[in-house]
Amino acid sequence: MSILEYNGAAMIAMAGKNCVGIAADRRLGMQAQTVSCNFQKVFSVSDKIYVGLAGLASDVQTLHQLLEYRLNLYELNEERKMSPQVFSTLLSNVLYSKRFGPYFIEPIVAGLDKDNKPFLSGSDLIGATVSTDDFVVSGTCTGNLFGMCETLYKPDLEPDQLFETLAQALLSSVDRDALSGWGGVVHIITPTGVMTKELKGRQD
Amino acid sequence: MDTVLAITYKGGVVLAADQSNARSIISYQSNLDKIKELTSHSAMGVAGPNCDLVRFTEYIAKNLALYQLNHDGTQLSTKAQANFCRSELADALRKGPYQVNLLLGGFDEKAGPSLYFMDYLAALEKVNFGSHGYASSFCLSIMDKEYREDLSEEDALKIIDYCIHEIHTRFLISQPNFMVKVIDKDGVRVSKFGGDPADT
Numbered sequence: 001m002s003i004l005e006y007n008g009a010a011m012i013a014m015a016g017k018n019c020v021g022i023a024a025d026r027r028l029g030m031q032a033q034t035v036s037c038n039f040q041k042v043f044s045v046s047d048k049i050y051v052g053l054a055g056l057a058s059d060v061q062t063l064h065q066l067l068e069y070r071l072n073l074y075e076l077n078e079e080r081k082m083s084p085q086v087f088s089t090l091l092s093n094v095l096y097s098k099r100f101g102p103y104f105i106e107p108i109v110a111g112l113d114k115d116n117k118p119f120l121s122g123s124d125l126i127g128a129t130v131s132t133d134d135f136v137v138s139g140t141c142t143g144n145l146f147g148m149c150e151t152l153y154k155p156d157l158e159p160d161q162l163f164e165t166l167a168q169a170l171l172s173s174v175d176r177d178a179l180s181g182w183g184g185v186v187h188i189i190t191p192t193g194v195m196t197k198e199l200k201g202r203q204d
Numbered sequence: 205m206d207t208v209l210a211i212t213y214k215g216g217v218v219l220a221a222d223q224s225n226a227r228s229i230i231s232y233q234s235n236l237d238k239i240k241e242l243t244s245h246s247a248m249g250v251a252g253p254n255c256d257l258v259r260f261t262e263y264i265a266k267n268l269a270l271y272q273l274n275h276d277g278t279q280l281s282t283k284a285q286a287n288f289c290r291s292e293l294a295d296a297l298r299k300g301p302y303q304v305n306l307l308l309g310g311f312d313e314k315a316g317p318s319l320y321f322m323d324y325l326a327a328l329e330k331v332n333f334g335s336h337g338y339a340s341s342f343c344l345s346i347m348d349k350e351y352r353e354d355l356s357e358e359d360a361l362k363i364i365d366y367c368i369h370e371i372h373t374r375f376l377i378s379q380p381n382f383m384v385k386v387i388d389k390d391g392v393r394v395s396k397f398g399g400d401p402a403d404t
Contacts, residue, residue, distance in 0.1 A: 006325075007327065028327065028329055030323065033340055033341075033344070035321060035329060035331070035334070036321070036329045036331055038329070038330075039329055056325065056327075057325070057327030057329075058293075058294055058297065058323075058325040058326040058327040060327075061290065061294070061326070061327065061328060062294050062326070101298060
């Protein structure tokens with residue numbers, strides 16, 4: 001049993017028309033046992049950048065605190081907002097710095113850059129990053145997630161359509177995975193603000 | 205092998221833990237208190253090797269006392285205490301890990317009762333009830349069924365009793381003695397125990 005699959009997770013980030021969405025499940029488990037259905041895996045590091053951390057729950061919490069610290073320090077020193085591209089590179093460097101004793105996290109980043117253009121990236125546990133313009137996925141059911149996203153994705157979706165697409169892709173994927181699910185949360189980031197909705201799914 | 209259970213109710217938290225101290229085929233003790241009081245209004249039930257249990261809980265408790273001394277008597281909230289524990293566990297994880305699973309319960313004037321579940325890998329989550337160890341297989345579903353938002357202290361103690369009864373009936377390993385503590389606005393107090401920890 002891989003340490004990356006100990007707690008369970010499923011997350012998607014998807015780009016729409018001048019907006020990005022990021023969705024994740026809510027389960028915290030210890031292998032077969034479910035401990036909580038409220039576990040937060042997606043964090044807003046700034047009002048335009050959201051990061052989803054999939055993997056070992058302890059490292060999710062450690063890395064969230066570390067990234068928030070690094071971003072705040074950057075913004076204090078530089079006196080400007082951090083762009084999602086820079087954040088993604090920061091995350092990659094943080095992960096590679098632990099190359100021979102890594103954080104067991106496979107993160108995804110979703111954000112809007114200064115021109116409100118959507119940005120998406122995903123990386124592995126040692127910081128190898130890939131940036132796309134459609135969607136990125138991570139977690140214990142990436143096979144399911146990739147299949148659903150490839151099928152349901154259309155470019156230039158409006159925020160409401162993007163929400164629906166993300167919700168359906170996530171819920172269908174986690175229903176076939178024992179280690180993820182037990183609810184979901186979707187954030188849609190637009191130039192005017194962030195819309196957050198809780199998903200009610202199968203509680204099994 | 206340790207069993208730790210906890211449940212919140214309206215006005216407090218109930219923590220319960222077995223009292224056996226054993227390794228391999230030997231039982232060292234059957235009156236061990238595994239629920240360590242941290243501050244006047246918080247305690248944590250710990251599952252794990254006795255060495256890590258003692259070292260970790262005393263380290264945390266004394267650091268919390270130090271905070272109070274340095275900050276003119278201000279106590280840390282239960283949430284802050286839980287996050288401090290998590291930091292220490294996460295820090296030690298890749299150096300010399302403490303193999304302790306915790307249920308940290310506390311009562312704050314403003315926030316009321318709260319319970320935090322933490323595993324030895326330092327994953328932290330606020331929960332309404334929880335358990336560690338093999339007991340989870342027997343007790344989590346009982347607590348799932350019986351838990352309500354507006355339980356009284358009597359109800360909460362009854363649910364813990366159901367769980368203990370189930371363990372006594374169906375769990376292979378004999379754990380005859382349980383320590384039960386209650387945390388409410390008046391602080392931490394012992395509700396009942398099977399073996400008196402004071403007996404040497």
